């Protein structure tokens with residue numbers, strides 16, 4: 001009797017250790033580009049630490065299904081099933097958000113602040129499928145906004161973005177990127 005209890009205990013321990021190790025290795029692969037806290041050094045690599053869980057999982061799934069515009073991630077996301085995506089999304093969402101320390105041009109940022117009134121209705125906070133954009137690297141924001149403008153990001157959630165941005169000039173988009181990046 002005792003032996004079974006001990007064996008069951010050891011089995012459970014082994015399973016939980018391997019699940020934990022899997023989770024660590026799943027996430028550590030991502031951190032090679034996205035940084036330890038989900039805030040990597042690349043100007044055009046999005047910060048994902050502290051991003052909402054729903055947004056991260058949706059983005060990963062869409063990139064895996066090739067229904068969301070991506071370059072590198074379109075290939076990488078293919079390696080993960082739904083359970084792994086849910087676990088990775090949870091792990092990054094639970095980290096504290098770190099805002100980018102990139103230099104912000106004050107004049108451009110002020111101009112972006114004016115234009116941002118049209119964005120504020122949706123981007124006041126961040127919850128569910130509305131991503132956090134304040135504090136993202138400005139290079140990434142600019143790139144993402146241009147992808148919506150040119151209808152490249154034509155995934156489900158992208159429709160709301162594409163309609164609002166079609167008429168903006170590239171310098172207005174740059175200004176919005178500076179503004180939101182500087183808004184911690």
Ligand code: HEC
Nearest residue numbers: 029030032033045046048056059060070071072073074088
């Ligand atoms: C080789 C570098 C690299 C690795 C490794 C990597 N990423 Fe990415 N990630 C990127 C780049 C670059 C983008 C911008 C989209 C693109 O061009 O593919 C991105 C975009 C994303 C996005 C979309 C964010 C948004 O706001 O739209 C998510 C979510 C994401 N990555 C999660 C992950 C996760 C989770 C892992 C680990 C399983 C991972 N990435 C591994 C480079 C990487």
Ligand code: HEC
Nearest residue numbers: 046118119122129130131133141144157158160161164176
């Ligand atoms: C009608 C609601 C709505 C409005 C208005 C709106 N957005 Fe968005 N925005 C969203 C949603 C939803 C997403 C997520 C889309 C997706 O999954 O691709 C998003 C995504 C983004 C992203 C991509 C974030 C990332 O991590 O890749 C940026 C940048 C952004 N919005 C900036 C703006 C700016 C700047 C404006 C004003 C010009 C604006 N948005 C107006 C709803 C909106």
